[in-house]
Amino acid sequence: xxxxxxxxxxxxxxxxxxxxxxxxxxxxxxxxxxxxxxxxxxxxxxxxxxxxxxxxxxxxxxxxxxxxxxxxxxxxxxxxxxxxxxxxxxxxxxxxxxxxxxxxxxxxxxxxxxxxxxxxxxxxxxxxxxxxxxxxxxxxxxxxxxxxxxxxxxxxxxxxxxxxxxxxxxxxxxxxxxxxxxxxxxxxxxxxxxxxxxxxxxxxxxxxxxxxxxxxxxxxxxxxxxxxxxxxxxxxxxxxxxxxxxxxxxxxxxxxxxxxxxxxxxx
Numbered sequence: 001x002x003x004x005x006x007x008x009x010x011x012x013x014x015x016x017x018x019x020x021x022x023x024x025x026x027x028x029x030x031x032x033x034x035x036x037x038x039x040x041x042x043x044x045x046x047x048x049x050x051x052x053x054x055x056x057x058x059x060x061x062x063x064x065x066x067x068x069x070x071x072x073x074x075x076x077x078x079x080x081x082x083x084x085x086x087x088x089x090x091x092x093x094x095x096x097x098x099x100x101x102x103x104x105x106x107x108x109x110x111x112x113x114x115x116x117x118x119x120x121x122x123x124x125x126x127x128x129x130x131x132x133x134x135x136x137x138x139x140x141x142x143x144x145x146x147x148x149x150x151x152x153x154x155x156x157x158x159x160x161x162x163x164x165x166x167x168x169x170x171x172x173x174x175x176x177x178x179x180x181x182x183x184x185x186x187x188x189x190x191x192x193x194x195x196x197x198x199x200x201x202x203x204x205x206x207x208x209x210x211x212x213x214x215x216x217x218x219x220x221x222x223x224x225x226x227x228x229x230x231x232x233x234x235x236x237x238x239x240x241x242x243x244x245x246x247x248x249x250x251x252x253x254x255x256x257x258x259x260x261x262x263x264x265x266x267x
Contacts, residue, residue: 026054026130031122031144032106034154041112042120044146045157048105054132057100058088060205060251063217064096066129066137074143076121080112086160087258090203097217098131099205099253106160111146120146165251165260172196173259174225177267178245186234187243191218191250191264193227198254204229209247212236227252 027050034044050056057065072078086106091098113120123143130138168176174194181188191206204220206229214236218229229250235241250261 024051025138026051026132027056027128027138027140029126029140029142031142031146032154032157033147033149034109034157035149035151038151040116041110042146042149043153043157044109044111044122045154045160046107046109046126046142047156048101048107048128048140050101050103050105050130051132054130055091055098055100055102056105056131057098057129059085060207061100061129062090062096062098062205064093064135065098065100065131066135068129069127070124071127072124074121074123076123077113077115077118078111078120078122079114082110084108084110084161084164086163087165087253090253097203106156108157108161108164122146165258168195168259168261171198171252171257171259173261176250176261176264178248178264179267180243180245183232183239185239186232186241189215189231189233189243189248191227191229191231191248192267193229193250193252193261194225195227195252195259196225197222197256198252198259199256200254202227203253205251205253206231207249207251208233208243209249210243213241213243 027048030047032045032047034042036042048056057068061067088099088101111120126140128138129135172195177192179190189206202222204218204227206215206218208215212235214234216232218231220227220229245266246263248264252259
């Protein structure tokens with residue numbers, strides 16, 4: 001399994017490379033102002049516009065992708081910020097799977113201000129991977145004052161929020177178990193999810209909840225009312241490690257919708 005371990009190392013090394021410089025750039029970013037909620041939170045968004053033929057990656061990008069990273073240095077009057085990822089697409093290229101987006105990507109942000117009624121400065125950077133005939137890291141920067149806004153939702157942000165994964169309860173998930181066993185190089189996790197179909201070919205994504213743990217693309221099958229997904233886990237510090245089942249995150253991607261499942265039991 002040396003090839004898999006090296007893949008994890010190569011993925012982390014991608015951000016050591018300089019961001020690509022192209023004219024025109026393969027991706028641009030703009031801030032969408034959004035609206036205010038009755039509880040005082042602000043809904044805004046980052047809109048990424050990708051050039052034809054380019055894609056970028058989801059929160060968990062797959063074996064060949066580069067995970068996005070955010071920095072909010074310089075932001076002002078932000079007490080808390082939550083990111084909502086719209087449902088991504090699954091790409092199969094040359095025998096590898098990646099998960100992400102093409103065209104335009106709207107990433108909704110729910111912001112709790114530190115001080116109600118005061119201006120919010122949304123400043124930061126987003127380090128992402130972009131891919132066409134080549135794949136490389138790319139850095140986007142943004143700096144916008146969020147102006148006073150009404151309560152009317154912005155259509156593009158609302159649409160992105162509507163495409164976000166269902167919760168386990170919303171999707172009718174009945175049971176989730178994870179059987180974890182040691183291997184020579186790490187751990188194997190077998191997740192079993194009892195739930196109605198999400199439509200078409202269903203694909204699972206398993207996250208360990210720890211940045212130092214890399215999880216392989218699951219082998220996923222449906223047997224009647226149950227999805228079974230098996231992945232290998234590797235830790236950057238070596239084969240001896242443990243996983244807390246309550247930190248495990250399982251996403252089921254289907255053609256109709258996706259499902260976000262937090263935690264699993266030992267069964």
